[in-house]
Amino acid sequence: MSTTDFQRAREELGRRLREMRSESPHGRLTGTALARILGWPQSKISKLENGRQTPTADDLRAWVDATGHPGAYEELHARLRGFESEIRSWRRQLARGQRPVQEAHNAAQASARVLRAWESSWVVGVLQTPDYARAILGSFAELHQSPRDIEGAVRSRMRRQAGLYDSGKQYHILLWEGALHARVCPPEVLAAQLDRLMGTVGMDTVRLGIVPLDAALCLPPGNGFWIYDDRVTTETWHAEFWLEGADTLATHLRVWRMLHQSAVYGAEAQRVISRVRRSIST
Template structure:
């Protein structure tokens, strides 16, 4: 399992390649960019594949060389977030929401077994575009961050490609209030619940719902992801915590297992979702 630093560096490399390939004057080759910058072609390749850490000067030069100087601020914001386990939203969202989505895409793409507990909203990998748009808009309003909502939605939707990869398994637990929280228009929530019902039965997804009536061994607490039983990502109002120490992982695995004992699956999960959908009273 790669570290959060490596994952963020790989996501930065993906973004650098995108900027090179979308240069205003036409697609720029790696060799062509290296010539413009006076670098070796291997340096360009290492930066794009996440095998070398860019400096602030490298990123400023890259943005200028690909004809997109306005992207420098975004690239520098990504660089500042590379080494921190505590990733404050203020720092992460300095250049918008897409960078955060890209980092999660890389983390999930590098994982085979993913476990999630969510008590606040439908997890991103199962969201509809409209639901994702509503959640990201609320976040942008809260943090007063740049409004790159559509780019962020597209990045989040790309994450869902993993649902159709046979090597990957998602074990997702949702608390029932998530199905009823109107953090979006009722019509959007209705479509989201229809989407969620369609996930039940997928061979790559084990979706459990913890009903409000269930007896709980631990308090619901805040949501988290566990990747390959080796890394935990926890989100709160101030920051994301990317944790890979053994104690943190072990504790979150215990919490996830305790919550799983209260979950219902299959037809019973469908029933809980259906009841929430009917409560919206939307055709």
């Protein structure tokens, strides 16, 4: 589902909500009257009906009860699940903290056999040390003002690394050299993270490629993404996208392969990591 498809689905849900308000068995309700019944600002009614705000499941339950259509809840909730399964806002996902998000990725990676990643901003979670993960997760908790369940989220992320020792899996991971330089954590933590990466090179289940800063590129680095078999996940500052479909998969595979052409592996990758490691004063 693209962002345009998501917005269209949200607008269609809004039209259905407006229809229910207009056809209330209690008599036609105005938006103002419904807002008064629900104890909501009238602007929320308008935003929901015009597809400018995504309702929660609780919003839908309150709406059907207030408009006299309790039997419509399952239909509306199914619509909501349908488009939210693709675009998941961080505000909603992090309402219960970061651990549930980590567990969702753990499940997705556990069920996949071939995993491909491109990351230009930080070291991917499955290769992180606990201290590096703690710094990354802490910065996002601060950004989104989410519950600070950092230690639980770190433990969950570390459990994901069991897949690295599963002979039935193959990880094809590409990292932009810039991600190795990024001071997203204290210098000593970054140094230990780079040491961890050095040890990853040569693992049976992992093919780690580094795209050097001075490499000729077929494409700009762009945003990072994972491909879990035939499903793509990527993220923005606002939301996480879980995408399916032949066209989506083909595009991301093509991007990955074009970036792969600029990557170095094995001893060359270790030399790049070592060069960055030597530049860090701890």
